[in-house]
Amino acid sequence: MTGGDKFLLFIIALTAVLSAFFIYFNNKNPEQAIISVDGKVVSRINLKENSSPKQFVVEGVIGKSTVELQNGKIRMKAAPCKNQICVHQGWIHSPGQSIVCLPGKIVIEVTGKSEIDAVSR
Amino acid sequence: MNPKNINFTKRQIRLALLIAMGGALHLVESLIILPLPIPGLKPGLANVVTVVALYLFGTGDALIVGVGRVVVGSLAGGLLFSPAFFLALAGTIVSTPAMAIFKKCRWFSVIGVCLAGATAHNLGQLSMAMFILQNKVLLYYLPLLIIFSIPGGLFTGYVMKSLLHRIGKKGILPI
Numbered sequence: 001m002t003g004g005d006k007f008l009l010f011i012i013a014l015t016a017v018l019s020a021f022f023i024y025f026n027n028k029n030p031e032q033a034i035i036s037v038d039g040k041v042v043s044r045i046n047l048k049e050n051s052s053p054k055q056f057v058v059e060g061v062i063g064k065s066t067v068e069l070q071n072g073k074i075r076m077k078a079a080p081c082k083n084q085i086c087v088h089q090g091w092i093h094s095p096g097q098s099i100v101c102l103p104g105k106i107v108i109e110v111t112g113k114s115e116i117d118a119v120s121r
Numbered sequence: 122m123n124p125k126n127i128n129f130t131k132r133q134i135r136l137a138l139l140i141a142m143g144g145a146l147h148l149v150e151s152l153i154i155l156p157l158p159i160p161g162l163k164p165g166l167a168n169v170v171t172v173v174a175l176y177l178f179g180t181g182d183a184l185i186v187g188v189g190r191v192v193v194g195s196l197a198g199g200l201l202f203s204p205a206f207f208l209a210l211a212g213t214i215v216s217t218p219a220m221a222i223f224k225k226c227r228w229f230s231v232i233g234v235c236l237a238g239a240t241a242h243n244l245g246q247l248s249m250a251m252f253i254l255q256n257k258v259l260l261y262y263l264p265l266l267i268i269f270s271i272p273g274g275l276f277t278g279y280v281m282k283s284l285l286h287r288i289g290k291k292g293i294l295p296i
Contacts, residue, residue, distance in 0.1 A: 001230065001232050001233075002228065002229060002230045002233065003228070004226070004228030004229045004230075004233055005229055005230055005232050005233035005236065007228075008223075008229065008233045008236055008237060009236060009271065012236065012240055012267060012270065012271055013268070013271065015267055016264045016265075016267035016268040016271075017264070019263050019264045019267065020264035023260055023261060023263060023264060024261075024264070036256055036258075038254075038255055039254065039255030039256050082203075083205075096261055097261075098258050098259075098261055100250075100254065100258075100259065102204035102205075102250065102253060102254065103203070103204055105253070105254055105255075107254060107256045107258050109258040109261075
């Protein structure tokens, strides 16, 4: 490795840390799950108020996907896509986490103050 | 046949061989799912053939090999024109010129070039994913993608270093 390589490595690591700082600690929305299809928000769910199991259908671009809620967590239960990456991601609950279904253009994201914020206060 | 035609044929064969190897690596890599927080993250082994083309034949040929191996690999995997295909295509189209620029700078060795390529590849993929989804929630993955481009870039960089060393010694691709 030359000096230039090491400098580049340092710059990449620094960019990662700085972007992490800006993206993860700049979250001021109330804690909720936002489901959007093709860039448009289709529903907002308060995870804390939905502790009993519940499921519903989201109409994606390539067909119907099933979303399940339980104990303040949310997951993609079933999807019509080929690779099933969104289903394998499992349950999510903390702010900043998201489930993405690229073929169906469905995004589930949990917003709100991050847990690290809450601890440091 | 005159020498010009022979050179053209030689170039075609070399590029075809690299595309075939890259396509195979691309296909194998797309079957590996690493236990990482980002779905579909790979070490970037298939990108090695693009870097080989860049070092042996130049920027234009590297771009041909990069796009070619994505098309061939996706076609073999049954993923042609799927989101995964467009993500890989965006990554290649962004990373190849980036690597060419870093190669022109005298400050960086092949490892630095691969690091820059891996980072550019991930940024290109993320931009394409955000464009497909029309949603900025994917920015959540940005720091992770940048961080994971370091091991990926170092890995392909050291593979390339040993590869170039061997090519220099024995002079492979004798056609």
